[in-house]
Amino acid sequence: MTDILSDTEARKHRDARSALFERAGGLRNVPLAVGLILPLSLALVWELAVAAGLSSGRLLPPPSVIIQTLGALWGQGDLSGHALTTLWRVLVGFGLGVAAGTIAGAITGYSRGIARVLDPTVQALRAIPSIAWVPLFILWFGIFELSKITLIATGVFFPVYLGTMDAIRSVDRKVVEVGLVHRLSSPAMIGRIMLPAILPAYVTALRSGLGLGWMFVVAAEFMGASRGLGYLLIDGQQLGKPAQIVAAIITFAVLGKLTDSILVAVTRPLLRWEDRFGQRADSRAAANRQEVA
Amino acid sequence: MLSIENLSKVYQNGTHAVGGLDLSVEPGAIVAIVGASGCGKSSLLRIIAGLELASSGVVKIDGIPLDGPHDRIGVVFQEPRLLPWLTVKQNVGFGLAHLPREERLYRAELALLLVGLSNKANAWPRELSGGQAQRVAIARALVSRPDVLLLDEPFSALDAFTRADLQRHLLEIWRGSESQPTMIVVTHDLDEAVALADRIIVMRPDPGRIIAELPVNLARPRHRAQPGFDAVRHRLVALLDRRSADAALRSA
Helix, strand or coil: CHHHHHHHHHHHHHHHHHHHHHCCCHHEEEEEEECCCCCHHHHHHHHHHHHCCCCCCCCCCCCHHHHHHHHHHHHCCHHHHHHHHHHHHHHHHHHHHHHHHHHHHHHHCCCCCHHHHHHHHHHHHCCCCCHHHHHHHHHHHHHHHHHHHHHHHHHHHHHHHHHHHHHHHHHHHHHHHHHHHHCCCCCCCCCHHHHHHHHHHHHHHHHHHHHHHHHHHHHHCCCCCCCCCHHHHHHHHCCCCCCHHHHHHCCCCCCCHHHHHHHHHHHHHHHHCCCCCHHHHHHHHHHHHHCCC | CEEEEEEEECCCCCCCEEEEEEEEEEECCCEEEEECCCHHHHHHHHHCCCCCCCCEEEEEEEEEEECHHHCCCCEEEECCCCCCCHHHHHHHHHHCCCHHHHHHHHHHHHHHHHHCHHHCCCCHHHHHHHHHHHHHHHHHHHHHHCCCEECCCCCCCCHHHHHHHHHHHHHHHHHHHHCEEEEEEEEECCCHCCCCCCEEEEEEECCEEEEEEECCCCCCCCCCCCCCCHHHHHHHHHCCHHHHHHHHHHHH
């Protein structure tokens, strides 16, 4: 009898806890700072390990040294200068890659005939590792900006091309028929049916392209750059400054995340119609927050 | 007047979906097309809508041959096919892009009022129930005031209660519209055919052809308990039964 009662009470407690958890929106409502717990804990452990003399911290400096280095680089104006140079290269390369990838992807997505001619070659080129392009681009475009931006644009091109082509090919025939029934002209069909229909997949392709842009900028800045975060990496390696290398890596991570977040924020209003699991969960969480408030 | 003359459709895989079909539908009539799966009902509707090309034969409205989708024809598909990136009101006004904005919005609002969904004008399609979405699809098809409205199993995905409600609603809309369009309804649901149609066309496959036409002279609104409803339904069942249909064909 006691067991039954305690079971019932335990279940009540569990239900109450999960109700509270649900009302709070589950894990989705837990502050963003929770995501920082793991890296900050690791940093703290490393800091303590170095302070306790368990490691010299020579090859991987403790967080305090990295923060000092970041501060020093920022104070000298080096960090902002290098970061802006890299950001500029990524943005220009991204813009060119997106333009070329979108046009090529749209053409091959729309026309099976052109796809049969063009797509096998593009797919073969896609399989080439980024570093393999470096010597050729240096030969063709020299070691200055043109070769770097071309390399970044090459990296961005492929996911955007593939994403656009696939998105166009997978537009629901039934939706296209709605356009046909309403006798849309070809431009109207593209503008009123195809573009909105491919937008979610296209945004995903843009995000993949941007991510690759950030990867390719490192390879690009290894091509004899005298400015940029890639240069900071090489400089840190050659002069034996691991704190500078980690500082550059952290700056890469922050800028990469920042640009991706901006892209998501800019495109979100265009996709508010989407019927996604995540979106519904977010709406529920928002409703819960209002209810709790 | 919608007329179909000697219409045939053979698909690339050799399927003879429609074979030498003739049909005339007088303006404002409601015609239901019934028949077993694969008898060519939907192919016939898609050809009239201009979504498929006929292998031979012609579809005419008032003697003018159609060679593709036409603004005098509206279509309601089996699924609502609302465009998810447009609000309900924008979906309804989708086919009115040629009109000034004010008129487009006015007509869309009027059509929504007609289907009882004015309160959902600014909702996204994902926020609608199946029945509501199909009502919006009906409003979208009617808003451009077509002469012919084609409905391809429009209520088949809905539960029985919603289906009956929408059938009643469709007739109310049809009666309430300025110029009552000719309606051609493809359906598997015999009750639906009897409830809606002035005339029921029975089709049979291999190749798809009309084997019988059944006038329905019952007063509206119709319901199953109405005298004569079951008699029409039983005749339909008999016609759809292969052996009975064979006998009917032989005697024809």
